[in-house]
Amino acid sequence: MIRPKRFGTQVALRVSKRDAREASGEPMFLDTRNYGSTWRDIYRLAISIVQPRPIALVSTLSVDAVKSLAPFSFYNMVSANPPMLMFAPAHHCDPAADHCLHNIEAVKEFVVATVTERIAEAANRCSFDHPPNVDGFAASTLTPAPARLVRPSLVAESPVNIECTLVDIKRFGKHPGAGTVVFGQIAAIHVSDGVLADDGAVDPGKLKAVGHVGRSAFARTIDRFDLPRPPF
Numbered sequence: 001m002i003r004p005k006r007f008g009t010q011v012a013l014r015v016s017k018r019d020a021r022e023a024s025g026e027p028m029f030l031d032t033r034n035y036g037s038t039w040r041d042i043y044r045l046a047i048s049i050v051q052p053r054p055i056a057l058v059s060t061l062s063v064d065a066v067k068s069l070a071p072f073s074f075y076n077m078v079s080a081n082p083p084m085l086m087f088a089p090a091h092h093c094d095p096a097a098d099h100c101l102h103n104i105e106a107v108k109e110f111v112v113a114t115v116t117e118r119i120a121e122a123a124n125r126c127s128f129d130h131p132p133n134v135d136g137f138a139a140s141t142l143t144p145a146p147a148r149l150v151r152p153s154l155v156a157e158s159p160v161n162i163e164c165t166l167v168d169i170k171r172f173g174k175h176p177g178a179g180t181v182v183f184g185q186i187a188a189i190h191v192s193d194g195v196l197a198d199d200g201a202v203d204p205g206k207l208k209a210v211g212h213v214g215r216s217a218f219a220r221t222i223d224r225f226d227l228p229r230p231p232f
């Protein structure tokens with residue numbers, strides 16, 4: 001249970017008193033309009049709410065040909081026609097540490113690999129702040145493989161790699177924590193035969209993708225159920 005007192009003291013954030021609230025059965029209420037310095041608290045709460053999130057393991061290349069690799073769970077498909085996806089790297093406290101974003105701005109290409117149970121630990125290993133000359137593949141112990149249409153590498157150990165070209169970047173500021181949404185057009189998709197279903201889609205039971213559920217918690221996708229779409 002999240003305790004309201006963990007949130008900032010700014011008057012603008014109106015957190016109901018927990019005891020009174022619990023007695024009345026009222027849910028916690030947080031007015032986040034004037035969030036100010038409490039953005040980290042809101043972030044912690046929000047990422048525990050918006051979950052499970054798929055994880056993009058994003059491979060980029062610097063202008064000096066240094067390979068970068070990092071996981072991002074602010075990630076999703078956003079358009080089928082044209083086929084487009086997005087992910088959102090936030091600015092670090094040191095802007096020089098925003099390697100993935102700098103690389104994409106310069107090279108305008110990236111690869112998104114799916115994070116599966118098998119490579120979850122390796123993907124987590126490359127999520128640290130590092131100087132620009134660090135090879136993200138070496139840090140993660142994952143293996144780069146050549147892409148067909150773009151310069152950044154595929155992740156050989158991932159059964160799914162998506163080659164993307166940069167379409168647009170939407171910024172929400174340049175300060176620490178400010179997200180930047182990167183939109184990429186899907187130029188090519190690689191799928192290992194081992195995870196394909198008979199209908200040509202990926203079988204989630206074979207893929208074993210993992211999701212992010214906040215802080216250091218991850219979720220498996222082994223427990224699923226079907227809900228047929230209602231007739232129109």
Ligand SMILES: Cc1cc2nc3c(=O)[nH]c(=O)nc-3n(C[C@H](O)[C@H](O)[C@H](O)COP(=O)(O)O)c2cc1C
Pocket residue numbers: 055068069070071072073074075088089090091097098099100101123124126127128129130212
């Ligand atoms: C599972 C997981 C999900 C993450 N998701 C994000 C995200 O959506 N946005 C973000 O800015 N950082 C995210 N991070 C942290 C980044 O991986 C980390 O800041 C990394 O250094 C970013 O790469 P860069 O230094 O090349 O910018 C995540 C880390 C983990 C372990």
